[in-house]
Amino acid sequence: MTRGELASTALRMSFVPQTHDAIILGAGAAGLMCAAIAGQRGRRVLLLDHAPEVGRKIVISGGGRCNFTNLHTAPDRYLSQNPHFARSALSRYTALDFLALVERYDIAWHEKTLGQLFCDGSARQIVAMLLAECAKGAVEVRCEAPISGVTHGDGLFAVSHSGGAEAKAPALVIATGGPSIPKMGATGFAYDLARQFGLKVVQPRPALVPLTLPAEEALFRELSGVSTPVRARSGKVGFDEAALFTHRGLSGPAILQVSSYWQHGEEVGIDFVPEADAGWLVAAKRARPKASLRRVLEEALPSRLADVLAERVGLAGDLGNVGDKALAAAEARLADWRFRPDGSEGFAKAEVTAGGIDTRGLSSKTMEAVKVPGLYAIGEAVDVTGWLGGYNFQWAWASGVAAGQAV
Incomplete structure (x- = not known):
């Protein structure tokens, strides 16, 4: 064989056929959005998911109506060890941008409290919309396609999946989310893949999750099913929403919000009378000296909760027989009742x-990964976590658009 023939053979051996321009792993909110944007830019996109259908978390979200964004989206409503990271993507694809897309598909929606937007009908409308957007870009969608391996060489990522199939592309997007709600098939696959390519991972933990109380708080666990508006605090962060007592501890929107900030061993403070003016108990004593603390609390709180709080505070008898200092102390405790959760209900x-x-x-x-050209990570897979109320979906849309415009 001549030198020229040897060179030609070596060139053929080193050539790896490219099957797509971009491969996206994970057909959730972020992956679907990224695929649609990239496909409509003329990229040949393959979207893979191990589940039998796309958008499974979208379908169950918001009680089946999908809280698809929040009008008050802002970078300071996201947690990250790199707190300014989300600013760029969120500013370039806003809640109003996604809402415009929803309206183009004639999907009826409504605003609930605190800027939360929901479908009037079904969350499946959002999934259908995203699939239609993918179809516009001729995106190839494959479900029930678990990934068996990912390699990188000759400028291409090679993804082995179901049935021994292999796809190759110069761009690979990790959009497989985190391990929350494992019954939906969620895993830590994104982190394993990131580590494989030398990316660091901030320790994952459950967020927007109910907190559990220790045995000594059994009296409060016996209030299971009782809900009331409160101000819940963890550290310097506080949220004015409802708290719900459960058979295991504390839940409800206010608790889910602070759970994202709470660290094991820390206390959670709850103001049970957030609307009350300072000195309200002393004022109640002046106005109704024959009333008991329990009776006064029942006017603002569910009776079962009022019973427990009055018992714990320990002010028996008529308010008229209680000193102002004792009433002020009781008021202070009710405004900053301390719980020390012993954990959360976990990723489940x-x-x-x-x-x-x-x-x-x-x-x-x-x-895109700074040190691995062609590798991208979006959505819940990355260290960006939004508040309750549509913020995490908005991050999925915004980060998906950012990567879809780049691959």
Whole structure:
């Protein structure tokens, strides 16, 4: 064989056929959005998911109506060890941008409290919309396609999946989410893949999750089913929403919100009378000296909760027989009742995952890995976690668009 023939043979052996321009792993909110954007830019996109259908978390979200965004979306409503990372993507694809897409598909919607937007009908309308957007870009969607391996060489990512099939592309997007709600098939696959390519991972933990109380708080656990508006605090962060007592501890929107900030061993403070003016108990004594603390609390709280709080405070008899200092102390305790949870209900009940792929290794503009050209990470897989109320979906849309415009 001549030298020229040897060179030609070596060239043929080194050539790896490219099957797509981009492969996206995970057909959830972020993956679907990314695929649609990239496909409509003329990219040949393959979207893979191990589940039997796309958008499974979308379908169950918001009680089946999908809280698809929040009008008050802002970077300060997201948690991350790199707190400014989300700013770029969120500013370039806003809640109003997604709402415009929803309206183009004539999907009826309504606003609930605190800027939360929901479908009037079914969350499946959002999934159908995203699939239609993917179809516009001729995206190839394959479900029931578990990934068996990912390699990188000659400028291409090779993804082995169901039935021994293999796809190759110069761009690979990790959009497989975090381990929250494992019954839906969620795993830590994104973190394993990120580590494989040298990306760091911020320790994942459950977020937007009910908190559990220790045995000594059994009296409060016996209030299971009781809900009331409160102000819940963890550290310097506080939320004015409802708290719900459960047979295991504390839940409800206010608790889910603070759970994302709460660290094991810390206390959670609850103001049971957030609307009350300072000195309200002393004022109640002046106005109704024959009333008991329990009777006064029942006017603002569910009776079962009023019973427990009055018993714990320990002010028996008529308010007229209680000194002003004791009433002030009781008022202070009711305004900052301390619980020390012994844990949470874990990933099984967590709506999202805090932590994830370290954003300090990613471009905030494109979501591409700084040290691994062609590798992208979006959505819940990365260390960006929003508040309750549509913020995490907005991050999925915004990060998906950022990567879809870059691959």
